[in-house]
Amino acid sequence: MAVAWIGDRDVPVAQAAKHAAGLLVSSLSPVFSFDTDVHGTRAAIALAERVGAAYDHIGGEALARETALFTDKGGMFTAPGETRRRADVVVIAGSLPAHHHEFVAELASTAPDLGGGASRQFFLIGAETKAPYLSKVKPMRLAVAGAGIDATLAALRAQCAGRGVAKPVSNFERFAKALAEAKFPVFLFCGQSLDLPGLDMLQGLIADINRKSRASALHLPASESGWGSTLASTWMTGFPMRTGFARGMPEFDPWCFDVARMIAAGEADLHVLISAKDRIVAAKGVSLIALAKSKKPIAGAAVTISIGEPGIDHDAVAWSSRVGTLAAVKAQAATDLPDAATVLRLIAEHLPDGKALPC
């Protein structure tokens, strides 16, 4: 089975890698976007440094908001294990992506065993109350008529602080009572449905509660691979995603190095796109090097190299929201498809300096 193509012509992987290196060398403004595991990320960033590229996660908008919470403000956070064992009040702020539903359902079917909380109450801010993953509990909805999540959070914080609000939050008395009795309330959040003011307001509410009692937040990332890549980027370059090497040193600028924006604005001339999961589509006016799990060349791509999916075709290291850290994942059905890191290292070997990547 062919696994590499230059245009529509199938070629050995080494030849495709050499051609990709040539395109990178001649590019004035290459950009990388990826959805891969930690090792794929490490290799991609190392190659981006070598060729002066900017890099970002595929569809990294929500991830960028979550990152901005950490770079701009910080906050109070807890681990999924502590949430399961200690949270007697769970507040879901906004809707959560499907990959977190199983864990929330687990919270709904268990009770805290640490800290003195006997049972677990659920509140929802702006999310649906009849979702299947919440079928085992009777969540109470906190909402302000006609307002979005951010405004509801603002009103909730104000009411918790005893301030007046134009429109009260529904079920506030029940929430205030639960909060007063709670030993360790935990707010679940994700950048997918909360904007920056909402994330900020949520942390403000948690900070207020912690003046006299305890509360924390559980970060459930919009993209698990994206958060793993954010962490790897941070230790490798000192910066999270949306970093660029155009000036020879890493520069973090979440607007400037938003790769989707760069492509749309015509600032990039070469796009290296790495994903074994997403369907890859070439952008107009930009050369594409695609590392994809594909049995045929990607339409419009200058180079396509087929790669395996982390944790499926090969062993991987990825962020796991269930354990709240990076975890080793064994291949579910190992294949001979190369992983992204191997292909990226191969490309690097064909660059003029010929040096191996450090990752």
Place this chain on the structure above:
Amino acid sequence: MLTRIKGGEIVDPVNGRLGKGDLWIEDETIVEAPTGRRADRTIDAAGCVVMAGAIDIHSHIGGGNVNTARLLLPEHHAAHAPRPAETPLSNAGWSTFQTGCLYAKMGFTTVVEPAMSPGSALHTHLELADIPIIDKATLAILGNDDFLLSMIRDKASSQMIEDYVAWTVSSSRALGVKVINAGAAAAFKENVRTFSLDDVVPSYGVSSRKIVKTLQAAVTKLGIPHPLHVHCNNLGAPGAADTAAATIAAAEGVPLHLAHLQFYGYGTEGKRRFSSEGARLAELVNSTSEVTIDIGQVMFGQTVTISSDVMRQFTSRGTASPKKTVIFDGDGNGGGIVPYRYRDDFYGSVQWAIGLELFLLINDPWRVFFTTDHPNGAPFTAYPDLFALLMSRDARNAAAANLSQKALALTTLGSIDREYTFEEIAIMTRAAPAKLLGLKDRGHLGAGALADVAVYRKGKDIAQMFREAAFVIKNGEVVVEDGAIKNYRWGRALRLNPPPDKAMVRRLEAYHQDRYGLSLDWFDFPDSAIRRDEPFGEVSCNA
């Protein structure tokens, strides 16, 4: 390859070599001067001091909290000077890659990350694996985790506790055990805000003292070379010297290591009720031979405090500069990230002086270790300036002249004449750390030792001498020449590997399934997950 380092001033207190001579290296090992053979390579060390590669026993260089600090402070990198473009990712700011390069340039060849959450061991080791050139090691944090606290509460046998400690060290690939404000992180989750040595953790009925003593006994019984590494209660609080004194007394003849003692050297004298207890603590250390300490020296400027003492970090949120923090209630300890700028005001001056008092008043360099508790007291890049302060009374006096004299009047620093010698520096930064960590293959220049060597060009400017080594050799390879990285290599993480008890593994599996809904497999990983050749080096436990 046979290498001769020729004509340097060799400072090797372990083997009694002090004076001009040659040092011979064959491949990765230091050897006796061979007869009848010529060197393949000769390094001219005339006018240089030749020491073993330095070892830092307490520097936060990798893992979840360190990385969160990077994430919190992208602006921190703007202050970094332009960096050389010779090596992979060497243009990165506060990165793993730069960490290895900067340490190597100063002649350090082994660094210990002293606070690894066992549950995040894979993350920590991945970061450490991306730190080039130097060898690394970690200490696994215990003492706030439910499994241990429950065992102590339920009066589990000492054998069971040892089995748990051994499993933790083995599975997390650690070189030792650290306890941080024992019990306080667990108490903080139940809304306790201050915690002392004899305070009791709610829900467990176990005192902090009991946790420390239990872990100290387990570490000793298991033959873990490094004594229990203790971050005491009440860090940074005026009056904390009493806590440190009580903890020192609690050693009770069994080895115990107290981390960053400077942060406990605060008395309550004076109008501001903030004074130095450095001399008192130094005297206590001098008279308690089973205790070793590292300093956590404060140097002035911007830094960020990183600690798994989550209660302490929560308390200090108000001092954050810039005004942003992360507080993490993790499984067990968690952590707190609080940016901080040490100013040369009254408080900063007292802190600066206390660290120096401890260095200079503790008589035995085998029991005091050179740290700034990077980055808590200062970044490790401040080490050369600190060497200069320790080796020159004039340099200290010049620095002190610019500080708060009212503050310094509450210390004994001005009356101390001691100047560290090269031999004492070599003990404190090489020989003693190797001994403390059980690393028999390094810290000295005797035949059979690993060829980790630092060659410094002597000059009047001590800081410059230690900032950019003339040569640094790691495992026999020249990695630094004239202060520049010459060779990029990958070190290993040094670990103990006590065999896990099968019954304890079964018990932990059942515990994790029941309490976390997870298999124990989630907390383990194969060495191949690191994606480096031979990522770990094994160190033996004591018999």
